Amino acid sequence: SRPPRPHRDFIQTSAGSPHHLRVRVMQWNILAQALGEGKDAFVCCPVEALNWSERKYLILEEILTYRPDILCLQEVDHYYDTFLPVLSSLGYQGSFCPKPCSPCLDVRDNNGPDGCALFFSRRRFQLLRVSHLRLAAVMIKTNQVAIVATLQCRATGRVFCVAVTHLKARSGWEAFRGAQGSHLLQQLKAISEYGCEERTEGAEGVPLVVCGDFNAEPGEEVYQRFMASPLGLDSAYRRLSADGSTEPAYTSWKIRPSGESRSTLDYIWYSSNSLSVDGVLTMPSEEQIGPNRLPSYHYPSDHLSLVCDLSLIQEPHRLM
Ligand code: NDP
Ligand code: CA
Numbered sequence: 001s002r003p004p005r006p007h008r009d010f011i012q013t014s015a016g017s018p019h020h021l022r023v024r025v026m027q028w029n030i031l032a033q034a035l036g037e038g039k040d041a042f043v044c045c046p047v048e049a050l051n052w053s054e055r056k057y058l059i060l061e062e063i064l065t066y067r068p069d070i071l072c073l074q075e076v077d078h079y080y081d082t083f084l085p086v087l088s089s090l091g092y093q094g095s096f097c098p099k100p101c102s103p104c105l106d107v108r109d110n111n112g113p114d115g116c117a118l119f120f121s122r123r124r125f126q127l128l129r130v131s132h133l134r135l136a137a138v139m140i141k142t143n144q145v146a147i148v149a150t151l152q153c154r155a156t157g158r159v160f161c162v163a164v165t166h167l168k169a170r171s172g173w174e175a176f177r178g179a180q181g182s183h184l185l186q187q188l189k190a191i192s193e194y195g196c197e198e199r200t201e202g203a204e205g206v207p208l209v210v211c212g213d214f215n216a217e218p219g220e221e222v223y224q225r226f227m228a229s230p231l232g233l234d235s236a237y238r239r240l241s242a243d244g245s246t247e248p249a250y251t252s253w254k255i256r257p258s259g260e261s262r263s264t265l266d267y268i269w270y271s272s273n274s275l276s277v278d279g280v281l282t283m284p285s286e287e288q289i290g291p292n293r294l295p296s297y298h299y300p301s302d303h304l305s306l307v308c309d310l311s312l313i314q315e316p317h318r319l320m
Contacts, residue, residue, distance in 0.1 A: 004296065008289035010307075012279050013239040020198065020311040022278060023124075025236075026068035027211035027268050029166065029252075029303035030059050030296060032075035032114035038107030042302065044255045044292035056082055058300035064090075066281065066307045070151075071119040072164035072211035074303075077104050077111050083119070083145045092119040094285060097132040097145045098135040099166075116164045118147045125151040128159065133187055135165070137179035144168055146184055147190050150206070159314055160275075161192050161205075165212040177214065179219035184210075185229050192231070207312060208233065210269040213303060217264055226269055234272040234306040240280045249285050253293045254302040260293065268306050274313060281307035 033052050036042070049055070056078065061073060071092065079096040087094060094120045102113030120127070129150040135142050146165035150160070167177045167250060192205030208231060216222045226233055238245050251266040264277060270277065283304055294302045 005058070005065075005298050006284040008284055009282045010279050011240060011282055013277050020313065021153060023070060023310045024066065024068045024307065025070045025072070025209055025310060026066055026213065026305055026307045027072045027266055027269055028062070028064065028305040029058050029074040029213040029266060029301060030076065031301040031303065032077040032104050034104035034107040034110040035075065035114065036295065038110070039103060040254075040302070041257055042254055042295060043257055045295050046297070049295060049297045052078070055194065055300045060086060062300070062305055066168055066305070068307060069121045069124055070162055070209065071118040072162070073119075074164070074166035074213045075114045076106065076117040077102070077114040078117070079117055081111070083117060087119050091122055092117040093122045093127060095130050095147055095149060097147045098147055099143050100134060101143050116145055116147050116166055117163045118149055118162065120149070120151060120162070126154055131187070131191060133184070135167075136183045137176045142168065142176070142180060144180055146187075150191065160207040160209065160312070161188065161211045163188060163208070165210070167215045167312075169215045174216070174220055174222075177216050178225060181214070181222035181225050181245050185225065185231065189231060205231075207271040207274040208269070209275070209310065211267070213266050215265050226267075227281060232271055232273050233269040236268040236270055236277045236310070237280060237306060239277045241265055242280065249305065250283065250304075252303045253289055255293050263303040266303055268308055275310045276313045277308055278311055279306070281310040
């Protein structure tokens with residue numbers, strides 16, 4: 001029998017105003033089945049722990065434990081046969097954008113390309129518009145994608161944008177990720193301005209939430225570009241630290257033949273002038289993760305899920 005899933009506490013980071021609707025967001029690179037079995041070479045993870053027939057339940061269990069209103073996933077290579085039907089029956093609406101040339105396709109018996117997936121609660125939100133972007137690095141089309149959805153809250157009428165992306169992996173590609181990030185920021189600016197029908201002089205676009213596996217530590221160019229962008233974005237997990245401005249020590253922890261890798265790569269960005277972070281799910285401790293790191297019998301991906309509760313703090317144009 002499997003060991004229990006690590007328990008993680010939810011830390012309240014602000015009082016949260018009772019008349020503002022809370023939106024729970026989950027960001028997670030779930031580890032593509034084809035990559036986990038065929039490419040990643042996790043040396044301390046038993047192959048039996050990677051069987052899709054069991055691993056899919058661990059992924060769904062993680063999602064259902066926190067029941068996010070908005071779910072942003074990377075490395076999804078079982079969208080049509082698993083996540084879309086299961087999550088549809090649980091009240092979610094989804095959108096999937098495969099990578100143009102997914103490395104999953106190199107793996108024998110693969111289940112199709114991996115890509116980004118975005119799910120949201122149909123009860124709470126209506127989809128106004130969705131864009132599937134192929135990210136560019138300066139002028140070059142790349143193999144990385146993003147989904148940008150404009151959602152309207154059914155209860156309040158408020159409109160906001162949610163994006164999910166998975167930037168180019170590996171060291172040596174820092175400038176490439178920086179360029180992909182710039183392209184995404186430019187697209188987000190255009191889409192969020194378009195979504196704001198009641199724009200007034202000097203007003204910014206609609207509130208933004210950008211989730212992703214950026215494959216970049218906080219020191220990297222792409223992180224700095226997001227932090228400094230005119231969109232006014234901040235990273236939700238900084239709220240978890242004692243000083244309120246430090247990213248967690250890791251969001252991914254694995255052992256490959258090349259060695260152990262513990263790194264902070266995943267982020268939930270939000271418009272800090274219009275959204276507040278009311279709560280953040282803590283990261284499991286080193287002890288909870290265990291000596292063989294991730295993935296494992298009790299955690300199905302090499303990346304940890306990020307979950308936070310956001311609420312809209314400003315209603316500049318109207319009171320609803
Ligand atoms: P990336 O470099 O972005 O990485 C693809 C996946 O590999 C990611 O999901 C990443 O996971 C994972 N990964 C990262 N580091 C390692 C590692 N050390 N060992 C194993 N897996 C790792 O890939 P691209 O999207 O740029 O695609 C490149 C790959 O696609 C090629 O290797 C080839 O297999 C295939 N391909 C691509 C073509 C193209 O036009 N781009 C053409 C033909 C084939 P994480 O993000 O979690 O780190
Ligand atoms: Ca991966």
